[in-house]
Amino acid sequence: MKVCVWEVINPTDREPFCAVASNSRPMDVNSHAEELASDLGVDRAEVKADLENLLEYSVPIDEAKQSVRRKHGGGGGGSSPTPDAFDLAAITTDHGNVTVTVRVLTRGTRTIRYQGDDLTIREGELADETGTISYTAWQDFGFEPGDSLTIGNAGVREWDGEPELNLNESTTVAIADEPVDVDREIGGDRDLVEIAAGDRGRNVEVRVLEVASKTISGRDGETDILEGVVGDETAKLPFTDWDPSPELEPGVDLRIEDVYVREFRGVPSINLTEFSTVTPLSDPVAVADDAPRLPVAEAVDSGGMFDVELVGNVLEVRDGSGLIERCPECGRVVQNGQCRSHGEVDGEDDLRVKAILDDGTATVTVVLDDELTAAVYGGGLEDALSAAKDAMDKDVVAEAIADELVGGAYRVRGSLSVDEYGATLDATAFEAADDDPADVARAALAEVGE
Ligand SMILES: [Zn+2]
Numbered sequence: 153m154k155v156c157v158w159e160v161i162n163p164t165d166r167e168p169f170c171a172v173a174s175n176s177r178p179m180d181v182n183s184h185a186e187e188l189a190s191d192l193g194v195d196r197a198e199v200k201a202d203l204e205n206l207l208e209y210s211v212p213i214d215e216a217k218q219s220v221r222r223k224h225g226g227g228g229g230g231s232s233p234t235p236d237a238f239d240l241a242a243i244t245t246d247h248g249n250v251t252v253t254v255r256v257l258t259r260g261t262r263t264i265r266y267q268g269d270d271l272t273i274r275e276g277e278l279a280d281e282t283g284t285i286s287y288t289a290w291q292d293f294g295f296e297p298g299d300s301l302t303i304g305n306a307g308v309r310e311w312d313g314e315p316e317l318n319l320n321e322s323t324t325v326a327i328a329d330e331p332v333d334v335d336r337e338i339g340g341d342r343d344l345v346e347i348a349a350g351d352r353g354r355n356v357e358v359r360v361l362e363v364a365s366k367t368i369s370g371r372d373g374e375t376d377i378l379e380g381v382v383g384d385e386t387a388k389l390p391f392t393d394w395d396p397s398p399e400l401e402p403g404v405d406l407r408i409e410d411v412y413v414r415e416f417r418g419v420p421s422i423n424l425t426e427f428s429t430v431t432p433l434s435d436p437v438a439v440a441d442d443a444p445r446l447p448v449a450e451a452v453d454s455g456g457m458f459d460v461e462l463v464g465n466v467l468e469v470r471d472g473s474g475l476i477e478r479c480p481e482c483g484r485v486v487q488n489g490q491c492r493s494h495g496e497v498d499g500e501d502d503l504r505v506k507a508i509l510d511d512g513t514a515t516v517t518v519v520l521d522d523e524l525t526a527a528v529y530g531g532g533l534e535d536a537l538s539a540a541k542d543a544m545d546k547d548v549v550a551e552a553i554a555d556e557l558v559g560g561a562y563r564v565r566g567s568l569s570v571d572e573y574g575a576t577l578d579a580t581a582f583e584a585a586d587d588d589p590a591d592v593a594r595a596a597l598a599e600v601g602e
Pocket of ligand 1: 479480481482483484491492493494495
């Protein structure tokens with residue numbers, strides 16, 4: 153169960169980007185309280201109140217139950233006061249509490265909010281010879297990346313299907329008798345191409361490419377944040393600075409320590425907080441002009457990339473291409489005069505292409521905006537409207553685009569997002585590929601049963 157940093161509404165997509173952990177389901181609490189009360193022989197209402205209080209503090213349910221047991225003299229939920237020592241590879245989500253001897257790989261700091269108070273937690277990764285495990289420390293134990301530690305009575309909880317260690321007030325942290333040798337990178341330094349959603353405590357050395365100030369509605373009212381793009385030799389990524397640093401100016405080269413990474417619109421996004429440190433670099437950071445070029449399957453497997461180049465054949469131009477109408481409120485495509493969010497609206501005409509691109513490894517839906525579509529169509533919105541009027545059929549625009557694109561090989565650059573509906577590349581550049589793999593395209597077309 154993960155809790156989040158700030159519960160704010162991002163005005164650009166009107167969805168809370170991080171909902172508070174929903175671990176206080178009433179049904180669960182009741183049944184857990186029942187079980188605890190009968191085990192401990194104490195009043196159920198009292199146990200339930202204790203449990204609810206802890207759950208509100210985003211304490212995982214197993215932790216909360218153990219805490220309540222301890223309070224009522226029931227011990228640690230069946231586990232002995234000093235739990236058995238385990239190799240990290242042997243820890244499963246079935247374990248209650250464990251003792252481990254580990255090397256600290258990373259440590260990130262964040263603030264989470266509960267009951268109107270801010271609580272600072274540390275998160276990161278631990279390793280031993282057998283593997284790695286994520287941790288959350290609910291108080292400051294003072295350890296740092298590189299430290300070798302014996303951690304006693306750490307709670308095991310499940311996070312994203314994997315075991316994670318929970319270090320709380322009943323956990324002991326001591327320097328290990330001997331340094332723990334691990335075959336892993338110590339510290340959070342990473343190239344941008346290695347950054348993935350869910351990373352904590354990362355350090356990057358980047359050039360700031362774009363910055364814009366923005367006011368958002370948060371829990372504390374209006375808050376100013378910075379949004380933009382940073383780059384290094386390996387990639388470019390969007391960032392958000394929740395505690396605006398004056399150093400973040402376009403063109404400056406910076407070392408930024410202790411950032412966390414979340415997924416935003418399908419791509420990893422770097423987040424700076426009050427705990428992040430920003431230090432100007434004297435040596436310039438080289439920024440790649442080109443986007444990394446990847447096979448489609450590899451790009452999709454990465455879970456989303458901010459700037460990537462794909463090359464493949466257009467198999468199909470999908471419905472919703474050509475002359476379309478958008479909701480004047482939200483910009484969504486209107487179907488039969490209906491917006492998904494705003495009901496019946498007077499749609500605004502626009503041009504768009506949704507094309508299926510295939511390179512033999514996988515397919516991706518490529519979306520071209522009005523400008524790229526106009527280039528492919530060979531005319532702008534007015535031309536498209538007049539062609540549709542002449543033919544008394546809007547579909548002639550999409551048909552003309554399909555005639556132009558289908559079967560051809562194209563080089564597409566843009567932002568790739570991957571979600572449950574598939575992979576989508578929002579194109580920033582779209583051009584015919586140099587080599588002419590028309591036969592490859594024909595073979596691909598034959599395969600899909602042209
Ligand atoms: Zn709308």
